[in-house]
Amino acid sequence: MSSDTAVSTNANTPREGAFYRALVIRRQLILAALTMALCLSLCVDLALGPARYGLGEVVTALFMPDNVSQSVRVVLWEIRMPVALMALVVGASLSIAGAQMQTILSNPLASPFTLGISAGASFGAALALAFGVSLVPAAVDYIIPINAFVMAMLTAGAIHLLSMRRGVTIETIVLLGIAMVFIFNSLMALIQFFASQQAVSAVVFWTMGSLTKATWPKLWIAVGVLAVILPLLARRGWALTAMRLGDAKAESLGVNPRALRLEVLVLVSLLAAISVAFVGTIGFIGLVGPHIARLLLGEDQRFFLPGSALCGALILSVGSVLSKIILPGTIIPIGIITSLVGIPFFLFLVLNHKKASW
Amino acid sequence: MVTLTLDCLSAHYGRSQILSEITTPTFAGGQIVSLLGPNAAGKSTLFRRILGLLKGSGEVRIEGATSERPVAYMPQETGSTAVLTVYESVLLARMQGRSLKVQPDDLHEVDRSLEDLGIASLGERDISDLSGGQRQLVSAAQALVQAPEILLLDEPTSALDLHRQINLLDILRRLAREREMLIIASLHDIGHALRFTDQAMVLENGQLVACGTTEQVVTPALLRQVFQVDARIEPCSRGRPQLIVEAAV
Numbered sequence: 224m225s226s227d228t229a230v231s232t233n234a235n236t237p238r239e240g241a242f243y244r245a246l247v248i249r250r251q252l253i254l255a256a257l258t259m260a261l262c263l264s265l266c267v268d269l270a271l272g273p274a275r276y277g278l279g280e281v282v283t284a285l286f287m288p289d290n291v292s293q294s295v296r297v298v299l300w301e302i303r304m305p306v307a308l309m310a311l312v313v314g315a316s317l318s319i320a321g322a323q324m325q326t327i328l329s330n331p332l333a334s335p336f337t338l339g340i341s342a343g344a345s346f347g348a349a350l351a352l353a354f355g356v357s358l359v360p361a362a363v364d365y366i367i368p369i370n371a372f373v374m375a376m377l378t379a380g381a382i383h384l385l386s387m388r389r390g391v392t393i394e395t396i397v398l399l400g401i402a403m404v405f406i407f408n409s410l411m412a413l414i415q416f417f418a419s420q421q422a423v424s425a426v427v428f429w430t431m432g433s434l435t436k437a438t439w440p441k442l443w444i445a446v447g448v449l450a451v452i453l454p455l456l457a458r459r460g461w462a463l464t465a466m467r468l469g470d471a472k473a474e475s476l477g478v479n480p481r482a483l484r485l486e487v488l489v490l491v492s493l494l495a496a497i498s499v500a501f502v503g504t505i506g507f508i509g510l511v512g513p514h515i516a517r518l519l520l521g522e523d524q525r526f527f528l529p530g531s532a533l534c535g536a537l538i539l540s541v542g543s544v545l546s547k548i549i550l551p552g553t554i555i556p557i558g559i560i561t562s563l564v565g566i567p568f569f570l571f572l573v574l575n576h577k578k579a580s581w
Numbered sequence: 582m583v584t585l586t587l588d589c590l591s592a593h594y595g596r597s598q599i600l601s602e603i604t605t606p607t608f609a610g611g612q613i614v615s616l617l618g619p620n621a622a623g624k625s626t627l628f629r630r631i632l633g634l635l636k637g638s639g640e641v642r643i644e645g646a647t648s649e650r651p652v653a654y655m656p657q658e659t660g661s662t663a664v665l666t667v668y669e670s671v672l673l674a675r676m677q678g679r680s681l682k683v684q685p686d687d688l689h690e691v692d693r694s695l696e697d698l699g700i701a702s703l704g705e706r707d708i709s710d711l712s713g714g715q716r717q718l719v720s721a722a723q724a725l726v727q728a729p730e731i732l733l734l735d736e737p738t739s740a741l742d743l744h745r746q747i748n749l750l751d752i753l754r755r756l757a758r759e760r761e762m763l764i765i766a767s768l769h770d771i772g773h774a775l776r777f778t779d780q781a782m783v784l785e786n787g788q789l790v791a792c793g794t795t796e797q798v799v800t801p802a803l804l805r806q807v808f809q810v811d812a813r814i815e816p817c818s819r820g821r822p823q824l825i826v827e828a829a830v
Contacts, residue, residue: 240688242705243668329662461676467663468670474634475654476677476723522664523673525681 250526253519257533261311264540268307269299271547309437310543310557311536312445313498317505318512318535319449320491320498322527323456325513326463327484328393334509335495338382338396338488339403340375341506344499345430346407346414347374352425353418367429368441368500375499378403379492383485391481396488432503432558434543441501448497452490453532459483460524467522507561508535511569538565582610582761583645583730585631590639592623592630599626600637600787608780610645610730610761613754615774615795617767618784619808624767627784628654628733631765646730650678653729657736658717661708667719668704671695674723694726698752713740721749725756734766738773746770750777772824775799775814783807796822805830 266285270276276284276295284291284299291299317335324333335341347370350356361369382399389395415423456463462483465473470480495509512535513527520530542561546554586607592600600623608614616624629635632654643651665673671691676683695701700718703711708719717740724732734753738746750766754777757764765782768774774781774795781798783791785807791798804812804824811827 240668240685240692243672243688243691246666246669457681460681461673461679464663464665464673465677467665468661468673469659471656471659472661472720472723475632475656476674477650478677517664521666521669523669 250520250523250530254526254529254533257519257530257537261533261537261540264537264544265307265311268310268540268543268547269303271544272298272303273552274298305437305439305442306434307540307543309434309442309445309502310539312442312449313434313502313505314508314512314535314537314539315532316445316449316494316498316535317508318516318531318538319453319456319528320495321509321535322513322516322531323463323487323491324509326466326522326524327487328397329467329469330393330397331514332510333397334506335491335499336404336504336506336509338400338492339378339407340492340495341499341504342404342407342411343378344371344375344496345426345504346410347371348429348500348503349411349414349418349426350374352429353414353422372496372500375496376492378407379488379496383488387485391484393484396484428556430504430558431556432505432561433554433556434502434539435554437501445497445501448493452494453528455490456487457524457528459487460528463487464522464524464527503556503558505539505558505561507558507565508538511565512538514569583643583647583651583763584609585731585763585765586642586644587631588640588642590627590630590637590641592626592635592637594626594635598787599623600630602639603627603784603789605782605789605792608763608765610763611758612763612779613757613777614763614765614780614782615768615778616765616782616784617771617774617799617807622784623787624784625657625735626787628656628735628765628767631733643731648728648730650727651730652733653724653727653731654733655720655724655735655737658713658720658740660713660716663708665708666704667700667706667708667711667722668695670708670719671722671726675726677727690726690728694722697725697756698722699748714742714745717741718745718749730762732762732764734764736767736769738768738770746773753777771799771804771808771812775822775824799824 266278266281270278270281280291280295281299284295288296321334324335324337325331347358348367351367351370357366358370358373382396382403385399386395415426462478465476465478466480466483473480513531516527516530516534520526538561542557545564546557546560549555584607587603587605590600590603591598618624626635630637631641632652668691671694672683672687675687675690695704698718698721700722703715711719717737721737738749741749750773753764756762778795780793781795782789783798783803790807791803799814801813804810809830811830813825814822815825817823
């Protein structure tokens with residue numbers, strides 16, 4: 224018998240989970256480091272803007288708001304905080320959605336946008352921006368996000384129902400998603416063909432993604448959705464991890480892959496839809512956040528899920544910082560920044576990592 | 582001690598009947614039963630039907646089980662690109678249906694399964710880096726770690742070299758005896774069935790054509806009828822029955 228399968232009288236053999244315990248501690252430390260980086264990024268994001276503050280001033284305003292001037296308090300808490308926190312929440316939501324799409328579809332290219340959820344949302348928003356069409360009665364301020372949300376969920380619902388006719392297989396879901404993307408891209412082109420020049424500009428700007436539309440009420444809605452969905456996904460942690468072993472193995476372990484796929488599809492569609500509805504299209508996070516988390520933490524969902532959330536939040540928060548400092552005085556749409564800066568960083572990580580992550 | 586009886590068991594894929602009224606005597610814990618048959622005879626389907634993954638008429642009767650999930654199943658080997666270590670992938674099999682918190686008992690059971698199969702030294706390796714044979718042993722560990730009373734193994738030796746085939750079947754026979762576990766393994770090597778299994782079931786076109794002690798069931802006549810080979814069975818110098826295949830019919 225070769226050394227790799229020798230009966231474990233070997234002195235180097237791990238005993239009673241020693242190796243596993245060390246692995247768990249290492250991953251907890253990585254999660255802690257990501258959390259600290261996220262806090263730092265949040266403070267820097269808050270400090271930057273037309274008026275720049277020191278980090279000490281930001282920390283004071285956060286924890287002892289009475290010790291800073293009224294103007295600083297208003298700028299930080301009323302203007303910058305919803306935007307900075309929205310970056311964290313949307314980043315976490317999109318990254319979690321991407322992580323679970325990649326998990327249930329066993330596809331490294333899957334993201335909330337693979338299924339046409341973003342394309343559907345963009346179409347809904349474009350209807351409002353170009354023609355003032357409201358899919359459901361809503362306050363004027365909310366027509367665009369509600370249209371986007373409704374179309375995103377209708378897209379997810381259509382994929383859900385159609386895939387059930389073919390046994391909820393990975394191939395069916397991916398192909399339906401691709402079909403949805405093409406359908407909505409064509410419809411978007413049609414809208415842009417008929418819309419005014421001004422409306423087309425508005426549509427294009429919306430599809431670039433921007434955090435500047437964030438407000439406290441929108442933030443609380445996004446936080447609420449994330450707070451409900453995160454525990455639901457965490458509860459299925461072992462089953463979701465088993466999905467990466469393939470349907471046959473997952474079934475043998477007592478998991479129902481089809482039912483779980485449908486359940487997760489609904490949950491991640493909600494996460495993606497609410498994010499896209501409030502900030503527009505930010506496609507990069509849902510693809511790359513999970514890949515970075517996977518490189519750092521593996522695919523045990525107990526670490527991969529929070530890791531994906533933290534990586535997504537961190538990427539978008541850093542993106543928000545960069546969007547303010549690349550061209551002083553101008554806030555570049557966040558979707559452009561995350562792609563321009565994030566993709567080279569992601570390629571660096573993947574190409575320099577000693578093992579393939581997929 | 583756990584027992585398993587199949588009573589008029591049938592299974593369908595759509596409108597096609599894959600298994601037809603399989604009825605067996607009662608198999609008791611402590612034994613290894615080989616499930617034999619040519620390709621597409623319905624062996625994997627029978628496992629899936631026993632596990633409840635397929636619907637159909639008839640009854641799978643399990644008596645004397647002491648756990649909630651007495652049956653574990655090792656499907657035919659499939660590769661995975663998951664970023665998991667071997668240790669994590671075995672722990673994962675143990676933890677299905679349990680809380681997210683891993684208890685010391687769970688780690689003990691993972692260690693024991695890896696050690697039982699002689700693959701403890703693979704624990705830190707990524708599952709995507711393993712050879713086909715190593716993956717198959719890890720898959721067996723994933724089934725064993727569930728502490729099953731009935732273990733269903735679908736071609737557990739198909740990717741192993743001869744040494745590891747013999748080694749694995751020896752280990753399984755020992756574990757079956759020690760833990761009073763009933764093991765049913767589909768095997769393509771009739772010689773292994775003769776050497777390592779106490780009883781044999783033979784499937785052909787979804788029907789059970791023979792069932793009993795392996796030596797009674799595996800005969801030249803059956804080999805000719807079901808497997809279309811001319812073969813004889815003779816005792817070797819140690820007295821064990823040995824299969825000698827002359828030619829395909």
